[in-house]
Amino acid sequence: MYEKFYHFSGIPFLLTPDPRFFFGSAGHSRAISHLVFGLAQEEGFIVITGEVGAGKTTLVEQLWAQLDRNTYVIARIVTTQVSGDDLLRLAMAGFGIGEAPGTDKATLIRWFEQMVREQRKAGRRCLLVVDEVQNLSLAALEELRMLSNITVDGRASVQTILLGQPQFRPILASRDLEQLRQRVLASYHLGPLTEAETRLYIEHRLRTVGWNGDPTLDQDAYRAIHRATGGIPRRINTLCSRVLLYGALEETHTIDEAMVKTTAGELEQDLGVGLTPPVEAIRDRTSNDVAPHQELLRRIEALEQTATRQDRMFRRVLDLLADAEAKRP
Numbered sequence: 001m002y003e004k005f006y007h008f009s010g011i012p013f014l015l016t017p018d019p020r021f022f023f024g025s026a027g028h029s030r031a032i033s034h035l036v037f038g039l040a041q042e043e044g045f046i047v048i049t050g051e052v053g054a055g056k057t058t059l060v061e062q063l064w065a066q067l068d069r070n071t072y073v074i075a076r077i078v079t080t081q082v083s084g085d086d087l088l089r090l091a092m093a094g095f096g097i098g099e100a101p102g103t104d105k106a107t108l109i110r111w112f113e114q115m116v117r118e119q120r121k122a123g124r125r126c127l128l129v130v131d132e133v134q135n136l137s138l139a140a141l142e143e144l145r146m147l148s149n150i151t152v153d154g155r156a157s158v159q160t161i162l163l164g165q166p167q168f169r170p171i172l173a174s175r176d177l178e179q180l181r182q183r184v185l186a187s188y189h190l191g192p193l194t195e196a197e198t199r200l201y202i203e204h205r206l207r208t209v210g211w212n213g214d215p216t217l218d219q220d221a222y223r224a225i226h227r228a229t230g231g232i233p234r235r236i237n238t239l240c241s242r243v244l245l246y247g248a249l250e251e252t253h254t255i256d257e258a259m260v261k262t263t264a265g266e267l268e269q270d271l272g273v274g275l276t277p278p279v280e281a282i283r284d285r286t287s288n289d290v291a292p293h294q295e296l297l298r299r300i301e302a303l304e305q306t307a308t309r310q311d312r313m314f315r316r317v318l319d320l321l322a323d324a325e326a327k328r329p
Contacts, residue, residue: 001245001248002241002244002245002247002248003209005247005248005251006211006214006215006244006247006248007210007212007214008206008209008210008211009209009210010208010209011209011241012205012206012208012209012211012240012244013205013236013237013238013240013241013244014237015234015237015238017057017058017061018058018061019058019061019062019064019065020208021058021204021205021208022058022061022062023197023200023201023204023205023233025193025194025197025200025201026194026197027190027191027192027193028055028059028190030188031048031059031188031190032059032062032063034046034048034186034187034188035048035059035060035063035161035186036063037185037186038159038161038185038186039127039159041159041185041186042125042155042156042159043148043155043156043159043183043185044148044156044159044160044183044184044185045144045148045159045160045161045162045180045183045184045185046159046160046161046162046184046185046186046187047161047162047164047168047172047184047186047187047188048161048162048163048164048187048188048189048190049163049164049165049166049168049169049187049188049189049190050165050166050189050190050191051165051166051190051192051232052165052232052234053232053233053234053235054190054191054192054232054233054234055190055233055234056131056163056164056190057131057163058233059190060129060161060163070123070124071123071124071125072124072125072126072127073095073119073124073125073126073127074127074128074129075091075093075094075095075126075127075128075129076094076128076129076130076131077090077091077094077128077129077130077131078131078132080130080131080132080133080135080136080140081135082140083137083139083140084137084139084140084142084143085105085143087136087140087143087144088105088108088143088147089108091128091144091147092108092111092112094128095112095115095126095128096115097111097112097115099111109150112147112150112157113150113152113157116150116152116157116158117152117153120152120153120155125159126157126158126159127158127159127160127161128144128147128158128159128160128161129160129161129163130144130160130161130162130163131163131164132163132164132165133162133163133164133168134164134165134167134168134171138176138177141177141180142180144160144162144180145179145180145183147160148160148183166189169189172184192230192231192232193226193231193232193233193236194231195222195223195226195231197231198222198225198226198229198231198236199222199226201233201236202217202222202225202236202240205237205240214253215244215247215252215253215254215255216253216254216255217254217255218254218255218256218257220256220257221243221255221256221257221259221260223257224257224260224261224264225239225240225243225260228260228261228264238267239260239263239264239267242263242266242267243255243259243260243263246259246262246263247259
């Protein structure tokens, strides 16, 4: 809806990773450099960690868009709460190796080696991408290590990119994974965007869909977006999408701090999308000398204001739909 009101060519803040919207922040650019360096080694593991929504999958999409499709064959695993044997079978399936029910592991490995040999003859390398690795069991991680040990004609059969949340780092540092850790050739932790990068990120995504300055976001609005999202790209996308919807429903062409704060509060109450203020802010709030009943009244008032606002937005949506229906031939 809002993309039509502001005359965009598409939706600028989709949650689905799209290489068109890749923004090369300082952190994302360094992460790409680590990926490129790791790939040049043609063996071992590359580890990229970051908070939920930090852009790890987008990094791989960007890398995949740059890679020569005639040089690499890629298998991707996104379901990681599986056993070691199931992970092996998922990897095989990702490379196009079919199997009959009950196929033993030794047979799968032989098929895998044959697949690698055929890809080598065609001039291609095998790259395995495993997402959400913090959910993998030690047995599954060990299965990945064993897969990386397989050599075909004296060369590593597969190179693996591991994507995970920050809690994977202490897992990787455990004694049980010493052998896997020794095979990590490049590792990078993807942090949040700075306040300045948050503004550039928002404007980059808007320009990608034809933004020409409508709507205008003032400096305080950008600052409020960064504070509410912590600079995490997916959170920024969620908040900005709702802010633009708010602006379209209100038929305004200026986004200010108050609109951002109101929308962030509604998201926090309605969806719990991770826009909660930092722990320090919560401590500051709870340390104030506010009587319990006064705090309760304040919350009730806030909920009533939200309900009123949502009712007005709902009515506006119905009006827009009715207008569209009336104009339909």
